[in-house]
Amino acid sequence: xxxxxxxxxxxxxxxxxxxxxxxxxxxxxxxxxxxxxxxxxxxxxxxxxxxxxxxxxxxxxxxxxxxxxxxxxxxxxxxxxxxxxxxxxxxxxxxxxxxxxxxxxxxxxxxxxxxxxxxxxxxxxxxxxxxxxxxxxxxxxxxxxxxxxxxxxxxxxxxxxxxxxxxxxxxxxxxxxxxxxxxxxxxxxxxxxxxxxxxxxxxxxxxxxxxxxxxxxxxxxxxxxxxxxxxxxxxxxxxxxxx
Numbered sequence: 256x257x258x259x260x261x262x263x264x265x266x267x268x269x270x271x272x273x274x275x276x277x278x279x280x281x282x283x284x285x286x287x288x289x290x291x292x293x294x295x296x297x298x299x300x301x302x303x304x305x306x307x308x309x310x311x312x313x314x315x316x317x318x319x320x321x322x323x324x325x326x327x328x329x330x331x332x333x334x335x336x337x338x339x340x341x342x343x344x345x346x347x348x349x350x351x352x353x354x355x356x357x358x359x360x361x362x363x364x365x366x367x368x369x370x371x372x373x374x375x376x377x378x379x380x381x382x383x384x385x386x387x388x389x390x391x392x393x394x395x396x397x398x399x400x401x402x403x404x405x406x407x408x409x410x411x412x413x414x415x416x417x418x419x420x421x422x423x424x425x426x427x428x429x430x431x432x433x434x435x436x437x438x439x440x441x442x443x444x445x446x447x448x449x450x451x452x453x454x455x456x457x458x459x460x461x462x463x464x465x466x467x468x469x470x471x472x473x474x475x476x477x478x479x480x481x482x483x484x485x486x487x488x489x490x491x492x493x494x495x496x497x498x
Contacts, residue, residue, distance in 0.1 A: 257460050258339055259479065260287040261472045262449050263304060272302050273324050277334045285472040287339025287377070289448075292328055294354075294361050295321075300328035300368050306345075306352055314354040328365070332372040340376040341424075341446070341468065342369065343401070346387045359390040366394040379446065379466075381424050389418050397421030399446045408434050416441040422465065424448055427455050435462045453478050 264276025265283060277288050291304045299318040306313055308321045318327060332340070344365055348355045356362075362382075369378055380391040383401040391398045399422035400415045402408055408429045415423050422444030425434065430447050438445045446466035450456050456478040459467050469475045 256483070257464055257479065258286040258466045259472050259475045260289050260339060260341055260446075260466055260468045261285040262289050262468045262470050264288055264290065265472060266470070270324055272304055272326075274326050274330060274334045277331065280472060281335075281338060283473050284476055285338070287341065287466075288335045289341035289343060289468050290331055290335075291343045291345050292365055293345045294356075294364065298364065300365060302326045302328060302331045304345075312353050328368050329372055332369065332374045332376065336375045338376050339379070339466070340374070341379045341381055341399075341466075344380065344382045344384075344387055344391065346382060346384050348384065357386075359387075362387050362390040363393070366391065366396075369394075369396070379422075381446075385414065385418065388415075388420055392419050392421075397444070399424040399444065401448070402426060402429065404428060409437060412438050412441055412443060415443055422446055424468070427459065430459065430462070430464065432462055435464055439463075450475070457482060 261280035263271035265279035266276045269276045272290050280288050290302045292300055293303055293313045295318050296315050297317050301318050303325050308325055344362055346356055346361050378396045380396055381399045381401050382388050388398050388400045398420045400420055402411050402425040404426050408425055424446040427447050427450045435445050444465040447459055447464050448468040450459055450467040450469045451471050456475050460479055460482045
């Protein structure tokens with residue numbers, strides 16, 4: 256069954272990437288949570304999507320200088336214990352990103368922190384940066400390469416498989432039946448982001464993707480239940496026919 260992962264927690268009425276948002280995602284029945292990890296100036300690991308918290312660049316400040324709602328990676332792992340947790344490592348070569356770690360030290364520090372946490376969660380690492388994904392694959396945890404809207408999905412499947420990754424995390428707009436079939440044939444999981452519209456959710460469940468990452472886990476659960484009920488009805492209906 257396709258797993259439902261709350262994108263940055265349940266943040267409809269709460270601040271995203273916070274302990275409260277993670278607790279809320281668990282409360283509504285999400286199978287897991289996705290969150291973003293960044294590194295502070297002195298190597299502390301914190302959970303936040305953007306490179307800045309307010310006017311402060313995370314990479315140039317200590318965790319103690321950031322807003323109190325920004326959790327440490329350790330606190331986020333504790334809050335999501337027992338869930339499926341997609342840990343996205345924010346290491347990007349982009350103009351609006353103040354730092355990029357080429358050494359792999361950032362990714363390895365995340366691996367070490369997860370190992371030290373004794374997390375009871377099922378961890379999936381992800382990153383848009385393939386080099387970072389390859390470092391993350393040094394761990395015993397599965398890694399999904401995040402594919403952007405403009406990426407060639409089929410070429411990316413071959414690269415992910417050659418790199419020894421466990422999956423790809425494509426944008427919902429580039430996912431179709433052929434992509435899912437090819438990925439699964441290569442032994443790659445398909446973890447799709449960000450799937451919010453009921454029609455898109457139903458399509459992804461019908462395609463049999465491994466994970467949907469969504470801002471609306473409650474709707475996703477309802478659509479998955481409806482899809483499962485419809486499938487069961489068809490199966491028992493066919494099974495009940497006599498010749």
